[in-house]
Amino acid sequence: MNKAKNISDFVGRFVYGLISLSLGLISLTMMGVALWDIWLSLHERTLLIAALLNAIGLIVIGMAVFDVSKYLLEEEVFSSSAKKTPAKQREALSKFLVIIAIAVSLESLVFLFDAGTKDITKLIYPTFLLISAILMVVGLGVYQRLTRDEAK
Structure with missing residues (x-):
């Protein structure tokens, strides 16, 4: 029974680690896309205000997703469930x-x-x-x- 619990705990931590890594990469990609859109707007002389507002939205969502990723990593991967x-x-x-x-x-x-x-x-x-x-x-x-x- 103890061995099954250890395997289950390892699998759970592994899955949460993958989820956390995926969310972290997605959030960084969102922030990168936001900065890229600003760069394109500056160089193509399109509506900068619209690009900035869209970038703020993407960065805020990216920040929230990154915080969730960090939370999952800290609470589900690095923290012991027994504690x-x-x-x-x-x-x-x-x-x-x-x-x-x-x-x-x-x-x-x-x-x-x-x-x-x-x-x-x-x-x-x-x-x-x-x-x-x-x-x-x-x-x-x-x-x-x-x-x-x-x-x-």
């Missing part, structure tokens, strides 16, 4: 949700600026995205408040 106390699991969940909330907030701001410069009637969609980011942070605060006594 995961409820307090550590609570901390890991909070860290993950903060990463997502930041990414959603930044992306909603990019969409707000983009919609504000192009078509003001489409401001409702990024506004709802920003409200969802705010609700995510509020929900995380409620979760931390409700589980505060358990963590001690």
Whole structure:
């Protein structure tokens, strides 16, 4: 039984390592594409503002994906599953949700600026995205408040 657990643990870490590596490469590619688009926009004298807004969106998403990749690597590959106390699991969940909330907030701001410069009637969609980011942070605060006594 112990040997099967060790094999399962190794396979799990290996798969999470591959996922983390894949996400890291995808995020770096997204950031590279964003910088390449800015470079092309500068040299072809096309709309620089549009390229910059698109680049911000790609870089923000790339940053969020990279943070998720780093989180998976730290929590699932390098961290021992036997050492995961409820307090550590609570901390890991909070860290993950903060990463997502930041990414959603930044992306909603990019969409707000983009919609504000192009078509003001489409401001409702990024506004709802920003409200969802705010609700995510509020929900995380409620979760931390409700589980505060358990963590001690």
